[in-house]
Amino acid sequence: MNIVVQKFGGTSVRNLECQRQVMQKVLRPYREGNKVIVVLSAMAGETNRLLSLAKEWSDNPDPAEADSLVSTGEQISCALFAMLLKQQGVKCRSVLGFQAPVKTDCAYGKARIVDIDETKLKAMLHEYDVLVVAGFQGCDESLRITTLGRGGSDTSAVALAAAVKADVCEIYTDVPGVFTTDPNMCSDARKLDKIAYDEMLEMASMGAKVLQIRSVEFAKKYNVTVHVRSTFSDEPGTIVTQEDESMESVLVSGIAYDKDQAQITLVHVKDQPGVSAQIFSPLADQKILVDMIIQNPSKDGLTDMTFTVPRADVDQTIKILEKLKYEIGYEELTHNLNVSKVSIIGVGMRNHSGVASRAFRALADENVNILMISTSEIKVTCLIDDKYTELAVRTLHKAFSLEEGNHTE
Amino acid sequence: MNIVVQKFGGTSVRNLECQRQVMQKVLRPYREGNKVIVVLSAMAGETNRLLSLAKEWSDNPDPAEADSLVSTGEQISCALFAMLLKQQGVKCRSVLGFQAPVKTDCAYGKARIVDIDETKLKAMLHEYDVLVVAGFQGCDESLRITTLGRGGSDTSAVALAAAVKADVCEIYTDVPGVFTTDPNMCSDARKLDKIAYDEMLEMASMGAKVLQIRSVEFAKKYNVTVHVRSTFSDEPGTIVTQEDESMESVLVSGIAYDKDQAQITLVHVKDQPGVSAQIFSPLADQKILVDMIIQNPSKDGLTDMTFTVPRADVDQTIKILEKLKYEIGYEELTHNLNVSKVSIIGVGMRNHSGVASRAFRALADENVNILMISTSEIKVTCLIDDKYTELAVRTLHKAFSLEEGNHTE
Numbered sequence: 001m002n003i004v005v006q007k008f009g010g011t012s013v014r015n016l017e018c019q020r021q022v023m024q025k026v027l028r029p030y031r032e033g034n035k036v037i038v039v040l041s042a043m044a045g046e047t048n049r050l051l052s053l054a055k056e057w058s059d060n061p062d063p064a065e066a067d068s069l070v071s072t073g074e075q076i077s078c079a080l081f082a083m084l085l086k087q088q089g090v091k092c093r094s095v096l097g098f099q100a101p102v103k104t105d106c107a108y109g110k111a112r113i114v115d116i117d118e119t120k121l122k123a124m125l126h127e128y129d130v131l132v133v134a135g136f137q138g139c140d141e142s143l144r145i146t147t148l149g150r151g152g153s154d155t156s157a158v159a160l161a162a163a164v165k166a167d168v169c170e171i172y173t174d175v176p177g178v179f180t181t182d183p184n185m186c187s188d189a190r191k192l193d194k195i196a197y198d199e200m201l202e203m204a205s206m207g208a209k210v211l212q213i214r215s216v217e218f219a220k221k222y223n224v225t226v227h228v229r230s231t232f233s234d235e236p237g238t239i240v241t242q243e244d245e246s247m248e249s250v251l252v253s254g255i256a257y258d259k260d261q262a263q264i265t266l267v268h269v270k271d272q273p274g275v276s277a278q279i280f281s282p283l284a285d286q287k288i289l290v291d292m293i294i295q296n297p298s299k300d301g302l303t304d305m306t307f308t309v310p311r312a313d314v315d316q317t318i319k320i321l322e323k324l325k326y327e328i329g330y331e332e333l334t335h336n337l338n339v340s341k342v343s344i345i346g347v348g349m350r351n352h353s354g355v356a357s358r359a360f361r362a363l364a365d366e367n368v369n370i371l372m373i374s375t376s377e378i379k380v381t382c383l384i385d386d387k388y389t390e391l392a393v394r395t396l397h398k399a400f401s402l403e404e405g406n407h408t409e
Numbered sequence: 410m411n412i413v414v415q416k417f418g419g420t421s422v423r424n425l426e427c428q429r430q431v432m433q434k435v436l437r438p439y440r441e442g443n444k445v446i447v448v449l450s451a452m453a454g455e456t457n458r459l460l461s462l463a464k465e466w467s468d469n470p471d472p473a474e475a476d477s478l479v480s481t482g483e484q485i486s487c488a489l490f491a492m493l494l495k496q497q498g499v500k501c502r503s504v505l506g507f508q509a510p511v512k513t514d515c516a517y518g519k520a521r522i523v524d525i526d527e528t529k530l531k532a533m534l535h536e537y538d539v540l541v542v543a544g545f546q547g548c549d550e551s552l553r554i555t556t557l558g559r560g561g562s563d564t565s566a567v568a569l570a571a572a573v574k575a576d577v578c579e580i581y582t583d584v585p586g587v588f589t590t591d592p593n594m595c596s597d598a599r600k601l602d603k604i605a606y607d608e609m610l611e612m613a614s615m616g617a618k619v620l621q622i623r624s625v626e627f628a629k630k631y632n633v634t635v636h637v638r639s640t641f642s643d644e645p646g647t648i649v650t651q652e653d654e655s656m657e658s659v660l661v662s663g664i665a666y667d668k669d670q671a672q673i674t675l676v677h678v679k680d681q682p683g684v685s686a687q688i689f690s691p692l693a694d695q696k697i698l699v700d701m702i703i704q705n706p707s708k709d710g711l712t713d714m715t716f717t718v719p720r721a722d723v724d725q726t727i728k729i730l731e732k733l734k735y736e737i738g739y740e741e742l743t744h745n746l747n748v749s750k751v752s753i754i755g756v757g758m759r760n761h762s763g764v765a766s767r768a769f770r771a772l773a774d775e776n777v778n779i780l781m782i783s784t785s786e787i788k789v790t791c792l793i794d795d796k797y798t799e800l801a802v803r804t805l806h807k808a809f810s811l812e813e814g815n816h817t818e
Binding site for chain 1: 425428459462463465466467468469470471473474475477478480481484485487488489491492493495496502503505507508552553554
């Protein structure tokens with residue numbers, strides 16, 4: 001049994017006309033003799049409409065009830081789409097989270113998929129040619145409805161593909177695929193034919209919106225081939241898959257950036273054991289994501305501690321640390337909102353040195369000052385003044401010849 | 410464990426303000442220490458909105474998908490109401506058809522309840538003080554969502570009350586209870602304190618809208634005490650319950666009428682065996698509900714056959730019978746749209762003669778001509794010219810002193 005999984009977002013199913021277009025996408029693999037699992041989101045705007053009802057009803061809506069409430073969005077889009085498809089003579093049915101079943105933990109609003117029962121899905125695929133599955137939702141052990149959090153339909157699709165061992169999981173989106181960098185930032189940006197899971201994860205964590213990060217983790221874990229492609233054309237998009245030799249021969253696959261950052265410095269912190277924990281534990285407790293951290297060399301028993309947080313969390317971060325001023329024992333707290341992160345990403349870096357230094361040189365040639373640096377096996381990130389973001393992205397894109405599809409020299 | 414079941418319709422839950430009023434009704438038995446099962450309909454207008462979406466999507470919407478679609482209406486009202494209640498500190502949760510579970514057959518759109526699992530509901534009632542259950546919906550064996558047909562929430566409430574052996578099933582509505590007759594037709598109409606199941610069934614089958622007929626059948630079968638009462642006051646309404654002696658001492662409990670009737674006559678039908686089947690089988694096949702039937706005494710081997718059908722089915726009835734004109738062998742088909750049925754109903758009739766003749770005399774005194782008569786153990790129905798409906802209802806109401814609460818003389 002050849003199985004294709006296809007996922008369409010809220011914009012793609014927002015009205016009858018759009019659903020008719022989606023139907024054409026579904027009929028292609030169906031007519032080629034594949035069984036198709038179509039994963040749908042709620043019609044655009046519906047989830048927000050329901051959430052605002054919840055806010056009207058309660059200052060602090062019960063999360064389990066909120067999940068039961070918003071899950072109706074996908075229930076509606078799936079029932080309607082199945083009607084449409086059935087009218088074309090396709091043997092199909094809608095499948096809700098509890099019917100599949102997509103079993104999750106009971107963390108309402110941000111549940112994690114625990115298990116998808118292959119047996120039941122396979123049985124349904126024997127009876128029906130197309131299953132129209134509600135994305136974003138599942139059920140916990142007691143059969144209560146859960147949701148996977150925003151963008152969870154991507155994860156639903158990948159998890160279903162993993163469960164039934166689908167040939168491919170196609171994620172339809174409003175862009176043609178994954179690009180070497182943001183085309184709005186750099187007109188030379190090129191669509192990638194292929195990208196490794198780890199690279200995609202780094203791109204996603206830097207704010208590339210094309211795939212939800214958890215869906216990529218899932219795809220990597222279960223080795224699901226994901227095809228990110230456009231709802232508006234039949235052109236192939238980008239395959240997200242396991243690292244292979246051809247990828248390793250590419251030094252850098254993409255340039256990502258994140259303007260949503262702020263830099264905070266604690267001046268003249270006492271350099272003594274435990275001080276890092278004193279600073280960062282209370283931030284972690286408030287779920288503030290501290291990213292780059294630099295501790296200057298100590299001088300007279302004092303050091304400066306610099307780190308980045310999402311810009312939206314700056315005020316809270318400052319408030320927390322000012323309360324702890326005497327406990328931590330620093331002299332001054334400064335912050336800088338005008339910073340951004342620019343990263344070069346590529347699995348090819350693992351086996352090649354000199355990538356970081358080539359990046360630094362290219363930025364220096366354009367007089368872009370680097371405020372902080374952090375590196376991982378497959379990523380080099382520079383914090384820079386945010387007015388240089390576009391210049392830095394273009395410079396690095398050019399430096400690694402990404403417009404051409406660069407290969408190891 | 411004392412359990413109260415309460416059912417509220419779509420108008421009662423149509424917005425936040427209305428739901429707050431419903432909450433007060435729920436908090437009353439809750440504060441008295443009862444466990445409460447609240448059965449809700451979809452917010453007014455929502456079911457029709459969803460059905461019109463279905464019609465837009467498909468000329469002939471798949472019934473199973475339509476059920477999954479419209480069941481979201483109750484899912485939304487229940488989730489919101491549970492949020493509201495939870496905010497008041499009440500231990501509560503919403504319960505959908507598949508979660509209760511309310512097991513039905515798979516006649517989508519008009520499913521019948523097969524079984525409600527008492528064990529699971531009782532376990533939930535141990536954990537929660539109030540269960541907010543979605544009315545109108547259930548699930549079939551394969552866990553697909555079903556709906557019970559219009560007004561099915563009444564049946565859900567009664568069935569749940571039967572399953573958990575509730576002390577009472579309160580059906581909240583926009584009228585204060587069940588009346589001796591339609592108060593819009595007769596200002597002397599009096600609210601009944603009590604009515605027997607069989608009487609309520611006859612009233613409902615004559616178009617009294619206060620309770621869905623299947624819910625009354627269910628209540629009778631499982632001996633559930635139903636309390637029909639007003640959403641807008643705290644006054645007691647009408648108890649629908651088993652026949653008892655006090656009821657039998659009442660000759661007539663109510664006067665019902667049905668203006669939605671038409672009379673059809675086949676003139677000069679050959680009076681031979683099988684002719685009734687020839688006429689009525691094809692009508693039954695098309696689910697046309699033939700009610701009163703009269704066959705005149707035969708003369709020269711010919712008879713006239715007169716019967717009533719719902720007015721909406723007249724055209725189809727005529728079409729069917731005209732096609733069969735030569736097969737049946739009648740001379741002429743006439744019809745009369747200007748007729749209505751008026752009935753006197755009461756379990757007390759069983760043990761008392763003279764009720765019918767008293768009714769005929771009262772109508773005759775007012776010069777109301779009776780076109781057809783049919784009687785059952787607890788009902789006498791007269792077909793009359795529909796312009797006399799109001800007069801007939803008032804005359805009969807007066808004749809049996811219903812404004813006073815009549816007793817056997």
